[in-house]
Amino acid sequence: xxxxxxxxxxxxxxxxxxxxxxxxxxxxxxxxxxxxxxxxxxxxxxxxxxxxxxxxxxxxxxxxxxxxxxxxxxxxxxxxxxxxxxxxxxxxxxxxxxxxxxxxxxxxxxxxxxxxxxxxxxxxxxxxxxxxxxxxxxxxxxxxxxxxxxxxxxxxxxxxxxxxxxxxxxxxxxxxxxxxxxxxxxxxxxxxx
Numbered sequence: 001x002x003x004x005x006x007x008x009x010x011x012x013x014x015x016x017x018x019x020x021x022x023x024x025x026x027x028x029x030x031x032x033x034x035x036x037x038x039x040x041x042x043x044x045x046x047x048x049x050x051x052x053x054x055x056x057x058x059x060x061x062x063x064x065x066x067x068x069x070x071x072x073x074x075x076x077x078x079x080x081x082x083x084x085x086x087x088x089x090x091x092x093x094x095x096x097x098x099x100x101x102x103x104x105x106x107x108x109x110x111x112x113x114x115x116x117x118x119x120x121x122x123x124x125x126x127x128x129x130x131x132x133x134x135x136x137x138x139x140x141x142x143x144x145x146x147x148x149x150x151x152x153x154x155x156x157x158x159x160x161x162x163x164x165x166x167x168x169x170x171x172x173x174x175x176x177x178x179x180x181x182x183x184x185x186x187x188x189x190x191x192x193x
Contacts, residue, residue: 046127048120049141050074058170059141068141073120076143080107099145100163110149114159117150144169151175155182 049059049068052075059068082090082104090097100110124138140147148162154175157164167173167188174186 045137045139046124047139047141048074048124048127050076050143050146052076052143055141055143062139062141064139064141071120071123071140073116073123074140074142074146075116077104077113077145077149078107079104081105082107098163100160110160110162113146113149114153117146117153117159120146120150121154147173151184151187155184 045064047059047064047068048071049055049064051070051072055074056065056068056070059065077099079085079099082099087097087099094102103109120140124140128138140150142150144167145162148165148167149159150162151165151173152159152161165184165187168190171188171190172186173184173188176183176185
């Protein structure tokens with residue numbers, strides 16, 4: 001029986017204190033190579049990484065810095081005028097505001113981020129190469145919102161349905177296949193588990 005390729009996602013997001021930190025650079029919470037391997041990371045993986053500092057550092061800590069290819073599609077959501085602000089700060093001015101349902105002034109719509117995620121998925125499938133008897137893996141190092149949207153798009157949901165997926169800082173998730181169906185195999189695995 002043929003195995004389908006799967007992909008591990010590593011989240012290099014900041015914590016909840018800076019929710020709109022997409023284009024800013026900041027420190028990562030490191031992940032351990034042993035836990036990364038247990039969660040689906042493999043040395044033979046095709047590796048794609050956001051060009052932003054915290055994702056690149058996480059990729060390097062996991063041991064993939066030398067083989068990672070920068071992918072602009074993995075850049076975090078452009079939050080426009082909301083960059084660097086928390087949801088709580090924005091909601092003090094715009095009650096009930098949500099990145100998932102409201103206009104992002106001067107930034108990307110959720111649909112635009114979804115289109116980038118679709119491109120990342122297409123490039124990841126291409127990087128994995130043709131179907132073979134061996135599982136071929138693709139590792140993506142990026143940020144919470146783009147990875148949440150990417151997971152939604154992977155399983156055929158709308159980009160805004162990324163709101164249904166929660167990611168902790170420094171977590172690893174695995175998207176893959178159940179026979180011919182795209183699935184979420186593991187989600188939001190923390191390294192403390």
